[in-house]
Amino acid sequence: MKFDASKAAALNKLENFIEVNLAEYSKLRNFDFGPEKRTNVSCLSPYITHGVINEKEIIEKSLSKFSFSKNEKFIQEVLWRTYWKGWLELRPNVWTDYLIELNKIRKDFKDNQNYNNAIEGKTNIECFNYWVNELKENNYLHNHTRMWFASIWIFTLELPWQLGAEFFMQHLYDGDAASNTLGWRWVAGVQTQGKHYLASEWNIKKFTNNRFNNIKLNENAPPKVSEKTYSIVKQDFSNKNLDDRNLLIFENNLSFETSDFQNNEFKKIYIISNKNETRSIKLSENVIKFKSLLIDDQKQRLNDKSISCETVHINEIKDIGEKVIALYPNVGESLDYLNSNSLKFDFLYRKLDQYSWQYCNKGFFNFKNYIPKIISTFN
Numbered sequence: 001m002k003f004d005a006s007k008a009a010a011l012n013k014l015e016n017f018i019e020v021n022l023a024e025y026s027k028l029r030n031f032d033f034g035p036e037k038r039t040n041v042s043c044l045s046p047y048i049t050h051g052v053i054n055e056k057e058i059i060e061k062s063l064s065k066f067s068f069s070k071n072e073k074f075i076q077e078v079l080w081r082t083y084w085k086g087w088l089e090l091r092p093n094v095w096t097d098y099l100i101e102l103n104k105i106r107k108d109f110k111d112n113q114n115y116n117n118a119i120e121g122k123t124n125i126e127c128f129n130y131w132v133n134e135l136k137e138n139n140y141l142h143n144h145t146r147m148w149f150a151s152i153w154i155f156t157l158e159l160p161w162q163l164g165a166e167f168f169m170q171h172l173y174d175g176d177a178a179s180n181t182l183g184w185r186w187v188a189g190v191q192t193q194g195k196h197y198l199a200s201e202w203n204i205k206k207f208t209n210n211r212f213n214n215i216k217l218n219e220n221a222p223p224k225v226s227e228k229t230y231s232i233v234k235q236d237f238s239n240k241n242l243d244d245r246n247l248l249i250f251e252n253n254l255s256f257e258t259s260d261f262q263n264n265e266f267k268k269i270y271i272i273s274n275k276n277e278t279r280s281i282k283l284s285e286n287v288i289k290f291k292s293l294l295i296d297d298q299k300q301r302l303n304d305k306s307i308s309c310e311t312v313h314i315n316e317i318k319d320i321g322e323k324v325i326a327l328y329p330n331v332g333e334s335l336d337y338l339n340s341n342s343l344k345f346d347f348l349y350r351k352l353d354q355y356s357w358q359y360c361n362k363g364f365f366n367f368k369n370y371i372p373k374i375i376s377t378f379n
Contacts, residue, residue: 001035001138003046003173005293007255007301010047014058017042018065026073031207032142035134041142042074046173048081050294051253055082056352056378068372075375076368077143082352083367084178085330086360089237089353091230092331094185095177099280099336102162109163118157119167127204127212128152139173139286144207150187151199155221161188169281173290176252177332189223192363196223232361237354240325240346248272248317248326248345250334251291254298257305259327260351269302269309270320271295272334278314279333317343328353351377 003009021039028040047053055078062071088094109115117123121132131149135141141149146168153164165184169175182191189196201215247266249256251274256262273295276282283291295311302309312320314337328347329335338345355377359370 001038001043001140003043003140003290005290006297007047007052010044010053013042013047014044014053014061017044018061022062022065022071022074029073029077030144031209032145033209034211035138035140038142043140045081046140046290048078049174049176049179050251050291051259052255052294052297054255054258054350054352055079057258059375060378063375068375072371075371079356079368079371079374080364081176081179082356083360083364084182085176086353086357088178088182088331089235089357090232090360092233094230095181095331097228098162098165098181102166102281105160105162106166109160114157115159115163118153118159123157125152125156125216126214127208128157130212135168135171136284139171139284139290141172146183147187147197148199148204150184151197152217154188154224155196155198156218161185161190161224166281169283171284171287173287175283175287177330190226190228193226194223196221237349237357239348239354242266242325242346242348245323245325246270246320247348248320248324249298250274250327250329251295252330252332252334253327254294255301256298256307256327257301261327261348266325267308267323269307270317271299271309271311272314272317273311274314274334274337278337280336281333 024040031040033040044053044058048055048058058078059075062074068075118128119132121129123129128149131141131145150161150164153159154161161184165181168180168184172180185191187197198219198221199217200219201217204212204215242261242264245266247261247269249269249271251272253259254271256269273292276288299309299311314334317338318341324345326345326347328349329338337343352374356370356374359367359374
């Protein structure tokens with residue numbers, strides 16, 4: 001399984017999936033046939049996470065092939081990430097509290113043998129060990145497998161979900177604060193209080209085509225409990241005046257030329273890289289390299305259009321000077337760095353986010369009722 005770090009590769013993957021495999025998506029999407037047989041899912045998430053291609057591009061492409069009714073499940077899955085981001089934007093303290101909890105738990109489990117066996121793929125559960133190695137090697141896991149993995153981690157291996165979420169963030173090409181953190185919370189039972197996800201032997205066997213044996217799991221564990229509740233924080237996602245400014249682009253918006261702001265004039269574009277020394281969660285070498293190559297690809301595409309641009313590390317932002325505006329980096333590591341260093345900028349928000357985040361105040365089943373309205377804003 002290969003993810004080339006370029007917009008061209010992303011568009012090629014999108015085109016091939018829409019033309020060849022989208023028709024069977026609803027029927028086959030839950031099957032994990034193995035890393036060399038991924039044609040039943042799009043594998044676009046590493047590019048969506050970094051803004052190399054966006055939800056609008058993907059959905060419009062899919063609707064040019066099939067009607068909304070034939071395409072609905074795929075469109076819902078594409079917009080899950082949009083929903084998770086919006087949900088977290090309305091409750092940013094969930095991410096802040098997660099990092100605080102993680103920092104304490106890390107110390108407690110530093111020398112825990114059960115934890116070390118899990119991250120090294122040395123448990124007594126064959127499928128779990130396989131997925132650990134697959135994750136480290138390919139930096140990707142099928143979505144259904146992520147659910148099984150998280151459930152086994154939490155309820156069979158009895159490890160804190162916070163450490164599992166960190167392990168995913170370290171190794172996934174598509175890891176982001178919203179989808180990853182909230183996904184692990186959901187499996188544990190603290191995202192929707194009292195509702196958790198329990199992996200089962202029959203389900204894993206069925207949807208992996210019986211690739212694994214000896215799957216002995218705790219299939220009766222109760223959900224985890226959290227006494228914390230989070231109220232919605234009222235925020236302003238409107239765009240400010242952007243005339244005659246330097247523009248900052250973070251790792252979640254690496255396709256300026258197809259953004260809502262492509263026709264605006266900026267003095268210069270600064271593409272911001274974020275290495276491990278300025279991250280709370282230290283990423284694997286593969287993931288850092290993937291991000292770096294995507295940044296290089298964005299810079300090259302801007303150069304090809306004769307747009308003045310430069311790549312700088314996040315700790316050099318303070319040297320750029322005045323008249324700076326930024327494409328919004330979303331709740332996560334980059335925004336944390338800006339806030340912790342008192343770097344205050346006006347942000348530019350995507351039209352899709354401005355419109356759809358108002359529907360992220362409740363669960364996804366409420367959100368999906370508004371998907372036709374969200375799509376109608378594309379034109």
